Amino acid sequence: MTLQELAAACEGEILAAPDGEVAVNAAYTSDLLSDVMGNAPPESVLITVQNHLNTIAVCTLADIRVVLVCHGRDIPDDMLAAARREGIALLRTPLDQFHASCRLAALA
Numbered sequence: 001m002t003l004q005e006l007a008a009a010c011e012g013e014i015l016a017a018p019d020g021e022v023a024v025n026a027a028y029t030s031d032l033l034s035d036v037m038g039n040a041p042p043e044s045v046l047i048t049v050q051n052h053l054n055t056i057a058v059c060t061l062a063d064i065r066v067v068l069v070c071h072g073r074d075i076p077d078d079m080l081a082a083a084r085r086e087g088i089a090l091l092r093t094p095l096d097q098f099h100a101s102c103r104l105a106a107l108a
Contacts (some may be wrong), residue, residue, distance in 0.1 A: 001023065001024050001025070001045070001098065001104070001107050002021065002022070002023060002108075003017055003021075003022050003061050003066065003089050003091070005090060005107060006024070006045060006066065006104065006107075007091055007106055009103045009106070009107055010068065010091075010099075010100045010103045010104065011058040011093055011094060011095060012068065012091045012092060012093035012095075012100075013091065013092050013093075013103040014089065014090075014091055015075055015080060015083075015086045015090045015091060015092055016080055016083040016088070016089060016090040017018070017089050018075055018084075018087035018088065018089060019087075020064050022066060022089050023043075023065075024043055024044055024045045024065050024066055025043065025044070025106070026041040026043065026044040026045075027045045027046075027047060027104050028040035028041060028044050028045075028046055028047070028064075029046075029047040029048070029088050029097050029100075029101045030046070030047075030048060030103065031048050031049050031050055031097070032051060033054060033055065033058045033074070036048075036058050036059075036062060036064070037061055037062050038060045040064055042062065042063035042064070043063060043064075043065055043066050043102040044065065044066075045064070045066040045067070045068055045104065046059060046064050046066070046067050047068045047070065047097050047100050047101050047104070048067065048068070048069065048070065048097070049069065049070050049071055049073060049097065050069075051069050051074065051075055051076065051079060052076060053076070053078050053079050053082055053093065055067055055079065055087055055102055056079060056088055059086070059088050060086050064079065064088070065089060066088065066089040066090075066091065067083065067088060067089070067090050067091070068091045068092075068093060068100060068104075069090070069091070069092045069093070070093055070095055070096055070097050070100055071083060071094070071095075071096060072092060072094040073092065075090065075092060081095070083096050
């Protein structure tokens with residue numbers, strides 16, 4: 001899946017995109033960052049409501065390429081800056097985690 005496909009599937013907007021194409025082959029839905037660190041597959045998209053700096057830190061540790069923030073939550077400036085600095089794509093959707101997950105599963 002490309003960023004454009006992810007965004008289109010979940011009515012999302014791309015807030016940060018690293019240089020070059022980002023492709024993901026898996027997704028993981030969780031709001032518990034310790035769970036994400038231990039269980040999310042590498043090169044995946046994280047579907048979450050966690051809209052803070054620590055989410056980006058966890059993604060760098062777990063080799064997650066994309067964060068999809070649900071419920072249209074605001075993205076703090078420090079989270080956006082960290083995503084850009086770390087080369088992690090950041091998307092936002094008005095959907096909840098369940099519906100975003102279902103939409104992305106349909107792409108697989």
